[in-house]
Amino acid sequence: PYVNTKDILEKANKEYYAVAAFNINNLEFLQAIVEGGIEKKSPLIIETSEGAMKYAGMGDPLRGASLFVKMVREFADSLDIPIALHLDHGKNFKYIISAIKAGYSSVMIDASDKPLEENIKATKDIVRIAHAAGVSVEAELGKLAGIEDNVSSEESVLVNPDEAKYFVEQTQVDFLAPAIGTSHGAFKFKGEAKLDYDRLKKVKELTNMPLVLHGASSVVQEMVEIAENYGADFGGSKGVPSDILKETVQLGINKVNTDTDLRMAFIAGLREFLHNNSKEFDPRKYMETAKEYVKKVVSDRLELLGSANKA
Numbered sequence: 001p002y003v004n005t006k007d008i009l010e011k012a013n014k015e016y017y018a019v020a021a022f023n024i025n026n027l028e029f030l031q032a033i034v035e036g037g038i039e040k041k042s043p044l045i046i047e048t049s050e051g052a053m054k055y056a057g058m059g060d061p062l063r064g065a066s067l068f069v070k071m072v073r074e075f076a077d078s079l080d081i082p083i084a085l086h087l088d089h090g091k092n093f094k095y096i097i098s099a100i101k102a103g104y105s106s107v108m109i110d111a112s113d114k115p116l117e118e119n120i121k122a123t124k125d126i127v128r129i130a131h132a133a134g135v136s137v138e139a140e141l142g143k144l145a146g147i148e149d150n151v152s153s154e155e156s157v158l159v160n161p162d163e164a165k166y167f168v169e170q171t172q173v174d175f176l177a178p179a180i181g182t183s184h185g186a187f188k189f190k191g192e193a194k195l196d197y198d199r200l201k202k203v204k205e206l207t208n209m210p211l212v213l214h215g216a217s218s219v220v221q222e223m224v225e226i227a228e229n230y231g232a233d234f235g236g237s238k239g240v241p242s243d244i245l246k247e248t249v250q251l252g253i254n255k256v257n258t259d260t261d262l263r264m265a266f267i268a269g270l271r272e273f274l275h276n277n278s279k280e281f282d283p284r285k286y287m288e289t290a291k292e293y294v295k296k297v298v299s300d301r302l303e304l305l306g307s308a309n310k311a
């Protein structure tokens with residue numbers, strides 16, 4: 001069934017496991033993710049960026065949003081696993097409202113680059129509208145390192161746990177993404193992979209609410225190697241090691257945003273297939289390996305996060 005993200009995350013919060021939030025831009029990634037969820041009998045959060053809404057809608061974000069709602073609802077209504085659709089990194093009021101209008105389960109208002117009071121004001125505005133429409137809301141505190149929305153903030157600004165408690169009380173937001181040292185993309189961590197567990201523990205103690213980890217891809221080396229075998233150049237790529245990811249779940253992370261790992265899997269499969277099949281031109285065939293590798297990465301992640309058999 002198609003559900004509210006909050007229902008999925010409240011259960012995960014109670015039982016201390018995490019649910020992956022996988023980004024999509026097209027049908028093939030959605031198919032592969034859903035196949036993984038079916039195989040693992042796991043709840044799924046499908047998420048799209050504002051760019052994905054524009055991309056699918058060929059420039060019209062409301063058309064894109066409503067296309068994603070229709071696609072995801074079709075799958076969700078026909079399956080026993082709970083599936084939610086989330087707007088990731090909502091920054092533009094128009095896009096956030098379009099997602100709510102189109103029927104998304106939840107939206108993120110990302111005003112983490114603003115001073116605290118501005119972040120609170122923007123989040124309160126969205127919470128008021130979203131809650132009136134039965135839509136849940138995610139917000140972010142602190143800043144991810146690396147490139148985020150074309151703003152390269154080399155140093156991540158880690159969450160202040162006391163500020164998080166105040167923020168949640170002021171905004172009534174449903175789930176919170178505390179920055180604890182991750183960054184988006186395939187080149188995380190300048191040196192050794194390390195997250196601020198202490199801050200995460202404090203935020204959980206002070207808020208007791210579902211928490212979100214952004215920049216959570218592991219950058220699966222097996223996929224990197226396959227892609228590089230067939231011409232990719234992903235030198236220096238590095239993600240969140242699995243043991244560190246598991247630790248964050250034990251410390252209270254319940255939603256794990258995963259985009260890069262699926263991109264790596266898809267391009268690895270596509271490069272491999274195209275290299276070995278010079279005569280093929282049926283898109284249902286030449287994206288087969290790509291979808292298979294995405295499904296594999298999805299299934300492994302659902303297992304690792306503890307959401308398998310929780311549908």
Ligand SMILES: O=C(COP(=O)(O)O)N(O)CCCCO
Pocket residue numbers: 023049088089183184185186213214215216217218257258259260261
């Ligand atoms: O936090 C994440 C996922 O981060 P990752 O790049 O580690 O998959 N997202 O919000 C997905 C979109 C950001 C671009 O990747």
Ligand code: NA
Pocket residue numbers: 047086087088089108138257
């Ligand atoms: Na998000």
Ligand SMILES: [Zn+2]
Pocket residue numbers: 089184214215257
């Ligand atoms: Zn993110």
